[in-house]
Amino acid sequence: MSSTVLEVHNLRIEIPVAAGLLQPVRGISFGVDKGETLCIVGESGCGKSLTSLALMGLLPKAAVRSADRLEFRGRDLRGLGERQMSDIRGASMSMIFQEPMTSLNPAYTIGNQLEEAYLRHHRGKRAEARDRAIYLLEKVGISAAASRLKQYPHQLSGGLRQRVMIAMALMCGPELIIADEPTTALDVTIQAQILHLLADLQREFEMGMILITHDLGIVARVADKVAVMYAGKIVEEGPCERVFENPMHPYTQGLLRCIPVPGKTRRGEHLGSIPGLVPNLVGDIRGCMFRNRCPHAVDACLELGDTAVSLDGGHAYTCVRDVETIRASSSEPQPA
Amino acid sequence: MLAYTLKRSLVALMILIVVSALTFSLSHLATDPALTIAGENANQEDIEAIRKMYGFDRPVHVQYISWATRALAGDFGVSYHYREPVSDMIAGRIGTTMTLGCSAILFALIISIPLGTVAAIRPNSFIDRVALFFAVIGQALPTFWFALMMIIVLGVWWRWLPISGNTSWQHFVMPTIALGYYATPALMRLTRAGMIEVLASDYIRTARAKGLRPWKVLFKHALRNAIIPVVSLAAVWFGFMLGGSIVIETIFNLKGIGWLSYDALLRSDLPVVQAIVLIFASFYVVLTLVADLLNAYLDPRISVR
Numbered sequence: 052m053s054s055t056v057l058e059v060h061n062l063r064i065e066i067p068v069a070a071g072l073l074q075p076v077r078g079i080s081f082g083v084d085k086g087e088t089l090c091i092v093g094e095s096g097c098g099k100s101l102t103s104l105a106l107m108g109l110l111p112k113a114a115v116r117s118a119d120r121l122e123f124r125g126r127d128l129r130g131l132g133e134r135q136m137s138d139i140r141g142a143s144m145s146m147i148f149q150e151p152m153t154s155l156n157p158a159y160t161i162g163n164q165l166e167e168a169y170l171r172h173h174r175g176k177r178a179e180a181r182d183r184a185i186y187l188l189e190k191v192g193i194s195a196a197a198s199r200l201k202q203y204p205h206q207l208s209g210g211l212r213q214r215v216m217i218a219m220a221l222m223c224g225p226e227l228i229i230a231d232e233p234t235t236a237l238d239v240t241i242q243a244q245i246l247h248l249l250a251d252l253q254r255e256f257e258m259g260m261i262l263i264t265h266d267l268g269i270v271a272r273v274a275d276k277v278a279v280m281y282a283g284k285i286v287e288e289g290p291c292e293r294v295f296e297n298p299m300h301p302y303t304q305g306l307l308r309c310i311p312v313p314g315k316t317r318r319g320e321h322l323g324s325i326p327g328l329v330p331n332l333v334g335d336i337r338g339c340m341f342r343n344r345c346p347h348a349v350d351a352c353l354e355l356g357d358t359a360v361s362l363d364g365g366h367a368y369t370c371v372r373d374v375e376t377i378r379a380s381s382s383e384p385q386p387a
Numbered sequence: 388m389l390a391y392t393l394k395r396s397l398v399a400l401m402i403l404i405v406v407s408a409l410t411f412s413l414s415h416l417a418t419d420p421a422l423t424i425a426g427e428n429a430n431q432e433d434i435e436a437i438r439k440m441y442g443f444d445r446p447v448h449v450q451y452i453s454w455a456t457r458a459l460a461g462d463f464g465v466s467y468h469y470r471e472p473v474s475d476m477i478a479g480r481i482g483t484t485m486t487l488g489c490s491a492i493l494f495a496l497i498i499s500i501p502l503g504t505v506a507a508i509r510p511n512s513f514i515d516r517v518a519l520f521f522a523v524i525g526q527a528l529p530t531f532w533f534a535l536m537m538i539i540v541l542g543v544w545w546r547w548l549p550i551s552g553n554t555s556w557q558h559f560v561m562p563t564i565a566l567g568y569y570a571t572p573a574l575m576r577l578t579r580a581g582m583i584e585v586l587a588s589d590y591i592r593t594a595r596a597k598g599l600r601p602w603k604v605l606f607k608h609a610l611r612n613a614i615i616p617v618v619s620l621a622a623v624w625f626g627f628m629l630g631g632s633i634v635i636e637t638i639f640n641l642k643g644i645g646w647l648s649y650d651a652l653l654r655s656d657l658p659v660v661q662a663i664v665l666i667f668a669s670f671y672v673v674l675t676l677v678a679d680l681l682n683a684y685l686d687p688r689i690s691v692r
């Protein structure tokens with residue numbers, strides 16, 4: 052039996068700004084089971100980071116979060132105060148950030164910052180925290196772990212720092228780990244290493260994981276489920292292989308066309324990119340958010356509601372086109 | 388850190404040598420000491436005799452070296468006016484000035500760091516506004532005027548505090564406030580600005596993501612980084628305060644170094660002036676060194692730069 056770790060229904064985030072009410076997240080729903088990896092993909096600015104901060108209770112002060120359901124291990128997070136949320140953060144729900152270079156405090160040693168994460172949630176002794184830190188540093192592939200504890204962040208490379216951040220997130224054995232583009236700031240060669248490491252650790256410790264990334268190649272390899280986000284909404288979701296094999300939403304199709312496939316994509320061939328701009332997220336927007344960039348847009352797109360079209364196996368998408376039309380059009384050669 | 392300490396100390400030593408040479412040559416260029424000692428009615432022979440007696444006829448660098456070596460041993464010569472060893476005169480008064488300087492900078496830090504921090508946590512809040520208000524006032528008021536107002540209100544009208552002398556700690560209360568208040572605005576604003584910047588940084592988010600309590604995030608992770616520029620500025624202000632104590636010591640009749648230097652300048656008492664300038668300059672150099680080392684301790688990145 053798979054037990055649900057996180058259950059989110061109709062999550063919304065609103066930020067009052069000078070131009071009006073910014074709605075960067077507009078009613079999204081998803082769930083994560085124990086030992087499952089959910090990948091959230093989508094263009095820059097579609098609300099992925101805000102979504103993860105909302106789960107952690109770390110949204111900026113101005114942002115207002117609301118949801119019909121927000122349950123973590125069966126516990127409703129909606130009414131929890133800062134104190135109760137801080138008991139959960141770092142203990143059973145951890146987060147890894149996008150910026151390893153600046154996410155560690157320059158004034159304290161790695162050891163100090165790792166141990167602190169453990170000591171916050173355990174009455175344990177310092178020695179216990181130290182052992183745990185060394186164990187995890189070795190786990191994340193850092194050699195000479197014991198001597199690293201005395202080092203300061205500026206003495207480590209970006210890749211090492213992100214490994215330290217991963218170890219820090221694991222200090223208390225969380226059940227859910229949220230990784231927000233953990234490799235964007237790193238060298239390409241190191242990106243794959245870090246993502247594989249995360250995937251391995253997630254499997255070993257049977258954690259639920261939300262992995263936010265731009266890299267669809269990685270998604271294909273590590274995700275159990277995929278949620279495709281566009282302008283604050285999830286436009287398509289489902290088991291990884293179904294979404295990759297049968298992308299239904301024009302945006303997903305566009306994204307998938309952006310990855311080069313060895314053998315299929317010829318050298319020098321023009322890779323598909325999605326023309327156009329993301330709509331302004333201030334105020335209400337009627338109908339489909341993608342219609343101004345969609346190659347298949349019709350008048351009916353203006354009337355599109357929030358209900359998704361469900362296919363079997365948990366695959367769902369939000370588009371006015373029905374399954375047959377989509378299947379028929381995607382077997383035709385794609386417009387360049 | 389050890390290499391850094393040695394390097395900084397060496398630089399400080401070099402600065403000290405330059406400063407002492409400057410002190411010596413400036414005072415020798417400014418006046419003819421033999422004339423000053425001899426007085427207005429002396430004839431040419433007396434002046435020549437005095438010049439010989441005090442060794443002013445020797446080459447300047449020889450005079451400097453003999454002055455500097457004696458100064459190193461704590462011998463600054465004899466006051467032209469009081470005929471007392473300068474070192475005794477300074478020793479008797481430096482305690483007052485140091486007490487005043489230290490309590491003033493402590494007063495300034497104790498006011499400005501908490502106030503700057505609170506203002507940074509809630510920018511544009513009521514407390515922030517109040518803090519800003521006092522900062523603006525503090526910077527606008529001349530020290531001497533503020534000191535006089537305190538004397539009138541606290542000393543004369545209400546008779547809470549003694550207004551002159553240095554025989555008890557109460558005598559230091561008003562001078563401390565008058566001198567320290569002046570440094571508060573700059574220190575407070577720097578704390579506030581640093582704190583606002585640090586609180587928005589990624590490592591503060593990390594600290595919160597670990598579930599750390601707000602006070603721990605604030606004091607352990609934020610303040611330590613925000614305080615780094617404040618340390619340097621406080622060192623500079625401490626130096627200013629020792630200089631500024633001339634005014635305060637005169638107003639409150641605290642017979643410290645400030646008062647002594649005022650007196651010595653009026654009388655062209657060269658050995659005293661030289662000694663005071665040298666001592667203050669050395670103190671300033673040491674202060675900067677201490678601030679640098681403290682910063683290197685607070686921010687481990689500094690010592691590798």
Ligand SMILES: Nc1ncnc2c1ncn2[C@@H]1O[C@H](COP(=O)(O)OP(=O)(O)OP(=O)(O)O)[C@@H](O)[C@H]1O
Pocket residue numbers: 066068073075094095096097098099100101102111232332
């Ligand atoms: N504190 C804030 N105040 C106002 N607007 C904000 C704030 N934080 C984020 N936004 C806006 O909300 C939208 C979503 O931001 P978010 O950081 O979640 O995007 P993202 O999907 O993580 O993008 P990226 O891939 O670049 O990290 C963006 O348009 C952003 O400008």
Ligand SMILES: [Mg+2]
Pocket residue numbers: 099100101149231232
């Ligand atoms: Mg982001």
